[in-house]
Amino acid sequence: AQSVTQLGSHVSVSEGALVLLRCNYSSSVPPYLFWYVQYPNQGLQLLLKYTSAATLVKGINGFEAEFKKSETSFHLTKPSAHMSDAAEYFCAVSDRNNFNKFYFGSGTKLNVKP
Amino acid sequence: EAGVAQSPRYKIIEKRQSVAFWCNPISGHATLYWYQQILGQGPKLLIQFQNNGVVDDSQLPKDRFSAERLKGVDSTLKIQPAKLEDSAVYLCASSLDRGTGMETQYFGPGTRLLVL
Numbered sequence: 001a002q003s004v005t006q007l008g009s010h011v012s013v014s015e016g017a018l019v020l021l022r023c024n025y026s027s028s029v030p031p032y033l034f035w036y037v038q039y040p041n042q043g044l045q046l047l048l049k050y051t052s053a054a055t056l057v058k059g060i061n062g063f064e065a066e067f068k069k070s071e072t073s074f075h076l077t078k079p080s081a082h083m084s085d086a087a088e089y090f091c092a093v094s095d096r097n098n099f100n101k102f103y104f105g106s107g108t109k110l111n112v113k114p
Numbered sequence: 115e116a117g118v119a120q121s122p123r124y125k126i127i128e129k130r131q132s133v134a135f136w137c138n139p140i141s142g143h144a145t146l147y148w149y150q151q152i153l154g155q156g157p158k159l160l161i162q163f164q165n166n167g168v169v170d171d172s173q174l175p176k177d178r179f180s181a182e183r184l185k186g187v188d189s190t191l192k193i194q195p196a197k198l199e200d201s202a203v204y205l206c207a208s209s210l211d212r213g214t215g216m217e218t219q220y221f222g223p224g225t226r227l228l229v230l
Contacts, residue, residue, distance in 0.1 A: 004156075009154075031215075032215050032216050034218075036221075041223070042223055042224075043118070043205060043207075043221030043222050043223045043224055044157070044205070044207075044219075044221040045221070046218045046219070046220075049216065049218065051216040090156050090157070092156075094215035094216065095215075096215055099169075099170070100213075100214070100215030101159070101170060102147075102159055102162075102219075103159075104149075104156030104157045104158070105156050106154075106155055106156045107154075107155070107156050
């Protein structure tokens with residue numbers, strides 16, 4: 001079965017600093033990859049997704065992610081953190097080898113310090 | 115466009131009681147998902163419907179959980195009887211059904227369940 005690993009359950013950055021949230025997947029066939037964000041007491045919202053087109057994907061709120069097949073990674077980045085970016089971020093995969101079953105990672109909570 | 119609606123937002127029950135959650139997906143979305151999100155973990159898919167048929171319920175504890183989607187629109191998820199370990203947020207999501215696996219899922223705000 002597909003698995004998704006998010007390194008670091010908590011990440012803290014200063015406002016204006018680079019944000020890097022890590023995601024690795026396990027599959028011989030590259031899955032479709034997604035990043036979702038969850039603000040407190042809210043549902044999840046799509047930030048961006050990779051669907052086999054460009055390997056560098058741009059999303060909402062200045063976030064982007066790069067698909068690297070050789071590293072089985074899909075890390076999320078933002079050049080300059082804003083206080084409003086504080087939230088929990090989930091990486092997810094749609095397993096093309098298994099009827100597109102959907103799996104979420106365990107999440108990374110981003111804290112942004114003033 | 116209205117989003118995914120869920121009710122209730124919060125529920126507190128005692129173990130062995132039953133509880134039901136309701137979800138109304140975005141109009142026109144054929145696929146509906148129920149997830150369980152335990153504190154500190156990512157959402158886990160419980161059941162996926164395409165219209166009113168079940169696509170995947172492999173992780174649904176069928177001895178106590180049941181779900182239905184009558185007429186391919188609204189859905190209810192029921193737990194009977196509840197256990198302490200069922201305390202979680204139950205998320206409903208929907209997507210346009212193109213069957214490609216690339217579809218964006220749109221999530222409701224969730225129902226937070228506490229079992230005492």
